[in-house]
Amino acid sequence: MDRNKLKTFFAFGAVYIIWGSTYLAIRYAVETIPPFLMMGSRSLLAGLVLFSLSRFKEDSRIKRENLLPLFIIGTLFFLVAHGLLAWSQQHVPSGLAAVLVASEPLWILLI
Numbered sequence: 001m002d003r004n005k006l007k008t009f010f011a012f013g014a015v016y017i018i019w020g021s022t023y024l025a026i027r028y029a030v031e032t033i034p035p036f037l038m039m040g041s042r043s044l045l046a047g048l049v050l051f052s053l054s055r056f057k058e059d060s061r062i063k064r065e066n067l068l069p070l071f072i073i074g075t076l077f078f079l080v081a082h083g084l085l086a087w088s089q090q091h092v093p094s095g096l097a098a099v100l101v102a103s104e105p106l107w108i109l110l111i
Contacts, residue, residue: 020098026086027094035086036079043078 001009029038054061062070089097 023089023094023098023101026097027089030086030090035090036083039082039086040078043074043082047074 026038051062085097085101
């Protein structure tokens with residue numbers, strides 16, 4: 001197996017394991033932490049990591065005119081996508097939540 005195929009194989013493996021285990025981790029986390037607090041903390045931490053990494057690249061600085069749209073999109077993404085997902089996982093199994101989220105592109109196509 002050549003080097004590029006091996007990289008692709010490990011990248012897919014990482015996506016399957018990390019992304020797939022997210023729903024199970026959310027399920028366990030909402031047993032002890034309120035869902036919106038847990039997802040808000042998670043989103044804030046991820047945003048800080050991504051923002052810190054972007055500071056190393058001089059050509060990718062956030063422009064002032066982009067701050068409001070980014071804030072609106074981030075807030076809606078947190079409340080609608082992540083927040084409702086965490087809230088719903090108090091009532092449905094993590095596997096069902098994963099399947100429903102994975103079917104979103106099909107619903108968007110149908111709509």
